């Protein structure tokens with residue numbers, strides 16, 4: 001039986017044609033027509049005026065924070081339940097993540113918990129900054145993560161951001177093409193960051209992008225991520241970064257963008273079929289689908305309740321023996337070795353859920369037959385264990 005991978009890229013003639021064009025034109029590096037068009041197309045999809053493409057989603061988050069002036073002595077509010085890259089991008093600026101729990105209904109950051117913490121644990125400094133009373137660290141930004149491509153509770157979060165005057169940098173790594181109350185997501189945050197890593201819905205091989213509307217800020221992001229060069233004569237005005245996406249990556253991304261709506265449809269179908277198959281099984285629950293927002297359904301899978309007869313590791317191993325790739329999901333940041341010292345709010349829900357999640361094959365070329373094989377395999381393993 002064929003091997004069914006978890007989430008792999010979906011390449012076609014269109015990507016090959018674009019890559020060949022780069023070779024023919026000799027535009028393979030960080031300047032080129034594909035970079036420019038990729039930036040404006042992703043920004044438009046995001047509902048923003050400007051986009052700056054990067055080598056990875058981590059770099060996009062890092063540049064967004066860095067160019068908002070965030071650095072040592074600052075805290076950035078982040079859900080602990082995220083891929084470690086969100087926290088790493090904060091650390092790269094010199095700041096620290098302040099870790100919050102997630103809501104059960106969406107697996108996105110618990111805005112009530114933030115509201116309470118800001119009220120009870122923070123004060124305004126003489127200079128006007130919002131700071132954590134205990135340490136004097138500045139609360140410099142909020143980074144909601146659009147888990148599985150589902151936006152956070154942005155109505156409530158934006159009210160908080162306005163009340164306290166702290167910017168929002170959205171980790172929308174897996175949320176390309178999603179709508180929130182019928183609108184694109186770019187207006188929900190000061191800056192919105194995407195990833196085009198190999199396992200995302202569309203990929204550039206690797207890549208990222210910062211999207212936003214503030215022209216001066218977006219120009220700064222472009223400048224700082226392109227070595228902060230002022231003139232062609234090796235003149236630079238600050239410590240810059242060499243983070244820009246290459247034309248080769250953008251060539252792949254441009255072709256992928258043309259296929260995005262098809263991919264999103266497939267992701268929706270995959271998610272719906274798993275949900276239908278697993279919602280009636282004892283001790284198994286499905287991923288959340290908040291009714292008030294859309295999702296790109298980046299990953300699909302199931303949650304094993306504590307009463308289930310086997311644990312996620314055993315299920316993944318058993319599927320592996322049947323030539324099906326399945327994996328646990330993110331280990332929360334507060335449980336990761338490099339973040340032992342990060343300030344952390346109570347993580348009741350995160351700690352109850354993260355180790356029970358199993359992600360299942362959800363590549364955009366997954367056939368209905370292969371998905372049925374995955375579903376039957378899961379059912380067989382669960383019923384015989």
Ligand SMILES: *Cc1c(COP(=O)(O)O)cnc(C)c1O
Nearest residue numbers: 056057058083085086173195197
């Ligand atoms: C993929 C991902 C990232 C990092 O993107 P890279 O392109 O791999 O650097 C950050 N945050 C989340 C939530 C992700 O899923």
